[in-house]
Amino acid sequence: MRAVVQRVAAARVEVAGEAIGAIDRGLLAYVGFGRGDTDADSEWMLSKIFGLRVFADHTGKMARSIGDVRGALLLVSQFTLYASLQRGRRPSFDDAMPPGEAERAYEAFVRNARGRGERNIRIETGRFGAEMLVSSVNDGPVTIWVDSAVAIPRG
Numbered sequence: 001m002r003a004v005v006q007r008v009a010a011a012r013v014e015v016a017g018e019a020i021g022a023i024d025r026g027l028l029a030y031v032g033f034g035r036g037d038t039d040a041d042s043e044w045m046l047s048k049i050f051g052l053r054v055f056a057d058h059t060g061k062m063a064r065s066i067g068d069v070r071g072a073l074l075l076v077s078q079f080t081l082y083a084s085l086q087r088g089r090r091p092s093f094d095d096a097m098p099p100g101e102a103e104r105a106y107e108a109f110v111r112n113a114r115g116r117g118e119r120n121i122r123i124e125t126g127r128f129g130a131e132m133l134v135s136s137v138n139d140g141p142v143t144i145w146v147d148s149a150v151a152i153p154r155g
Contacts, residue, residue: 001041002081011136013126021124026071032081033097041148076126
């Protein structure tokens with residue numbers, strides 16, 4: 001599982017001209033699911049996102065998590081995180097989880113995020129498979145790449 005996580009001052013997702021998810025201060029996480037990802041990948045990723053210390057403490061050091069600052073989280077499905085350009089210029093998405101499985105994995109990921117009850121963090125989402133317009137004000141800028149394959153051994 002892969003994610004690109006951005007610390008944002010604000011972010012929103014629109015589908016067909018309608019805002020379906022919007023946050024103020026918090027994290028915007030683009031999440032993608034790869035072939036072979038398991039519940040362990042999902043749990044590991046949630047732990048990393050909720051525990052990511054990218055908000056400043058009283059000294060200005062990045063030492064506080066989204067829960068510490070009572071921020072919000074916007075989760076957007078993003079299969080293109082599995083793009084490969086090893087052959088030519090047109091991206092291949094062979095390593096991405098097939099759409100039906102990925103939709104179930106994304107829905108479970110969102111459910112689990114909401115079920116964590118982490119300090120009343122508000123969770124907003126995009127819409128799986130939809131053409132979305134995502135806008136954000138990256139705060140910092142702070143953008144972090146997270147990949148469960150580097151942390152969870154593959155059997």
